[in-house]
Amino acid sequence: MLILVFSITLITFASSQILPDTIVISKFSSFIDSTLSQGVDVTNSSDYLILKTSEQENLAKKRRATITYYGTGEPKTSTGDRDTVTGNPMKVIDGDSRTFCQIRPGGDGSYILIDLLALRRINKVVIITFGLNQSLRPRAYTIYAGIDSLQLTRIVQKTDNQDVKTLDIFDPIIARFVKISFDVVDRFSSTVIAEIEVYGVGYLSSGEYYSKVIDVGQPVNWGWAEWEAELPEGTGITFQFRTGSSPSVNDTWSQWSPEISSFEVLKVTEPRRYIQFKVNLSTSSTETPILKRLSIFYHKKLVAKSITLEVEPSVVPILKRTEITCNFDVEVDDNSLGIDTLIIFTPSPANVESVTLNGNPVAYSVISSPEYVKIAFQQPINSSSRISVKLSLTLYLDINEFPSVVISKMTASNPQFVDTRKRGNLNSWTVLTTDVPEKLIVDLQINPNPFSPNGDGLNDKTQISFFLANLLVERNLKIQIFDLTGRLIKTIFDGQSKAFAYISSNSFTWDGRDENGRLVRPGVYLLRVAINADTGVESVFKTITVVY
The missing domain is CATH 2.60.40.740 (Immunoglobulin-like)
Structure with missing residues (x-):
């Protein structure tokens, strides 16, 4: 197991500067807001903060599920189409036993595949029949599990099941995918499943720790955070903060700051007297991150009241x-x-x-x-x-x-x-x-133009600048150079972009070279800037002249 000890001490102070005060949290059980926190443990870990173990947690709940039908097992509507209500496999992992997924008679071999979205060490599967109705139970089934959905290991096989709520316990196996194959479906009655639950040993995939509101006695200039943590491979910790002027969180408090995982000055409203922090723990392996200490720095002396x-x-x-x-x-x-x-x-x-x-x-x-x-x-x-x-x-x-x-x-x-x-x-x-502009690409400029990429240090490159406007979602942006025959010479950019000002230091440059790194011949070339729009591809063309 790879252990990363993460600790930040990046701040140094000149002798003339004022040293900060510090809040040090090393016993996380003393600061936890248990009404908000979930999926974390502070009692069985020497007061360190870790993820909760998963023995009592349904690992399949609200993850991802698909169903594959064989034979006549697919539920149909009156028009003969697939019934997406009774044939929705997400209903068996929604935590609600009043919803269900149906396999019709003749659907032998149909199966539900559950993606736990992370590696887990599982040892128990429960299948709950809708309404606990004996005639709707799975007659015979096989449970498979593994880390690859295409290569699964058979771990349980029942050839004559009489239970409306099955319980299969087995030796722990590391798996991301769990497959339940319904090997036999009654000739006259559907198999109708309300819930499939998966349990295991080890740790939950994520958890959130909320602190109590911390009072430092006066409005302060909040600074930065340091922490010490063990991060086994596949695990992570991020932090968020918010501040306020009242001892209870209300509408006057700031929003949660963006998540940080490395040194940053805290982006919170200040000066403020009260602070609350949130720790987001995650794992995609069978290990847990361990948070041992968190220090929050602040100055009582303000830049301005x-x-x-x-x-x-x-x-x-x-x-x-x-x-x-x-x-x-x-x-x-x-x-x-x-x-x-x-x-x-x-x-x-x-x-x-x-x-x-x-x-x-x-x-x-x-x-x-x-x-x-x-x-x-x-x-x-x-x-x-x-x-x-x-x-x-x-x-x-x-x-x-x-x-x-x-x-x-x-x-x-x-x-x-x-x-x-x-x-x-x-x-x-x-x-x-x-006055939303009619075009997405606005004010395309090339400077200098002409330019001379001869290596003399003068006008060796040209800058391509423009505004990309009125795009709240990412779309594909292409910036390309062609010769006058239409042959592609150079792709300067091909990627996703929202609205942005591609100007100044954010502009694009062309050094007069083609895709193979060779200088192009002197002459006139064609610049094309294109963005995918709702109405198709919007393109703007301009000529660029290369001289030597």
Whole structure:
């Protein structure tokens, strides 16, 4: 067994920085919210957190099942079609004995195949006849199991069954698939199965641990988490967090943060006094992950007592260069460290046009990327005030958000997330777009064009940029180069994409080489960008000129 000991200690502090406080959980039984937690065990593992064993859990419930009919066993409707109600095999693993799956007389050899969706060590199968009706029982059946649905081992065979609720116990076998073959079906009466249950030894495939609400006594700037865990091959652990200002979770609390499995600053609303964490355990093997310790770091000293963002205007035209203003209302007190840096995460590349403090220009420097703008102030902001940042950018999504963080040099490793107000049903950092474009591919640009891939360091590559608009689900996107005879020269991209701004550092490049890595001859070539749309394939063509 491969054991991975996972522990994160990535944060180092300069002598001038403030050290964080820490919540350390090493006895998970003391923190568990037993009303929410399921599938986990904290009592039989030295207070470590592990998955629950599966002896009392139906491993087949709500997994996956298929049925194969032989002979005349397939149930039919009055029109002669397959009856998808009484012939639905998922009914035998739904945990409801009032539903059923039917095999008609003459269906000898028909079988149900159950996929447990993970390797399990099974040792018991129960078959429950619908209504516990003796005439509907399986007369003769065979149970097979294995890790491959095509190569199964026979583990039980009953040639004369009289039970309406069978119980077959056998030596444990590692299996993902369980097959029940109904070898004999009565000549005059259907075999009707209400439930098939599979039990085993070992661990459940997944579990969720919810902590109690933890109170740190005052609103704090939540930081990051460290943990120590054993992760046998095929197992996993992820974490989620949420915060609030009340001791009971209510509508004012933040949503659960995205799952993390490695170091990240916690994406939660702050400053907040209360926190709750969730641990998601999983295994696709017969082992369990073991969580031994979790530490949550935070700073009592805040960057600002509160800082709230509202973006104006709240509605702009889609795919048109526009200006928006991000207004940050800052409140500071004696516990505030002050703002040295402000980072605004942007849905598309943005330029900073101006920054003002209470309406007056302020000295700053900017670092921009396709995903954010980072504004460093020459003097820290230590007073209650309004910071207004004017951005120019092109928005291409229906709903665009501008989450932000502020940073103090004293706690540089722990940004404080900016809060938001509600504006109707949306956060106040949200901007909507109108005038949905007719086309999905918008503003296709090639720069430079012509270009000269001769290795002199000047214009050796050309950038291909465009907006992919109005796509909420992934569709196939192709970017290809052809010669003027229509022969394919190079496929630059062939994959799935949603709406996205393929501009700036996210744009595509062509280095003037073909599929075999050879430089193409000078001349005119054809660029094709194509996306699968509901009405067919939408394509845009442009010429590219190669010169030497």
